[in-house]
Amino acid sequence: MTTKKYSRLKNSFICFIATTLLILNGCKTNPPNAPDDTTDLGKVFISANVLGAVIWLNGNDTGKITPDTIEAKTGMHEISLTKDLYYKSTENVEIIKDTTIDLHVTMEEILDIGKVYVTSNISGATIFLDDEDTGKLTPDTIATNSGVHQIRLQRPFYQDLSKEVTIIRDSLITLNFDLVEESLQTTVLLEDFANVSCNPCVASNQIIESLTKYTYGPEKLVAIKYPTNFPSPNDPFYLANSEDCDARMLYYNISFAPTTIVDGILYPISTDSVSVKSAIDQRLQKNPQFRIHVSDNIIGSTYFTTVTIKVENGSGINFSDLVLHTVLTETDIEFATPPGSNGETKFFDVMRVMMPSNAGESLDGISQIEEEVFNRQTEISTSWVTNKLHTIAFIQNVVTSEIYQAGSTIE
Known part of the structure; x- marks a missing residue:
């Protein structure tokens, strides 16, 4: 807490400049799911010897059944058909730009x-x-x-x-x-505010990636990177969803990048791995009061996620102050050339959209006995890589900013 107060006093002038930039750049440059580039697309009309077979594209349910047409990026794709009491059929198909090709599949009935x-x-x-x-x-x-x-x-x-x-x-x-209950453990959330033209962000990004992937793993630590519009107002990740970025920066009063926050309340030195690790270890010592389970599924161009919450110990908590945040992130995003001036070409755990909004969902009145289930969905931008998408959910006290528990689909 001392680090946080000192930083705010020291950077009051920077905060003024950052706020001015936020106003000049507008509330929202592009919609949250706007594609970052133009993608070449083609179509394939799929039929089969049986009606109503489910169409899968590269292992993902398209939400369509035969006969129907699907659209995909140009190149090679795997198309599969499934239907009860029939064997699964799979074909490799090359999608051609601005062309519709026909694919007829013969499915074999299961007799035994x-x-x-x-x-x-x-x-x-x-x-x-x-x-x-x-x-x-x-x-x-x-x-x-x-x-x-x-x-x-x-x-x-x-x-x-x-x-x-x-x-x-x-x-x-x-x-x-006979199912066995999982052991109850704490998952810490690290939130980081960075920019593609922020030089110190290079070191902090490397520290965070090392801690999340190698030191702790997703069972103990998950991270969300919120892009800022400073020092450069042209950060492509910020421009893709300025509304959610601005809301999160305003909530924490972010005035400079990088800024690293652990569980909403600890502010370690972003470029000091020992400082960041110490904050994480401190939060791992707390006794978890909630369980969070997160699952996801892709059907067609829609990303679905389910968050299940269970209260383990609600003592001392004012539930009217709690919100559930559900955040879709994308990792391992690579550029051929650096999108900013700091030389980075690969980015991890970038916030794409907050569901259903950046305000979160109130947990006032939730059951402290039964499980509570929250279902959310968002359209997938054509610029996102579907197998790099993950959901991170966390419970936060909006008054104290403390995050009680986090969960994710990261394995």
């Missing part, structure tokens, strides 16, 4: 079908068959071809559990799972 009734000691676990989501929850029955299969259950706050099962033709077998 058996069933398995899946139950668990905790109901509502998602059932995966051979690592694919069946869309069903325990207890339920799934049908598939005879032979050896792997069934996995996944449920918030419980350890994933897998079992191998042999499906027998024209038979129904029962498979029961």
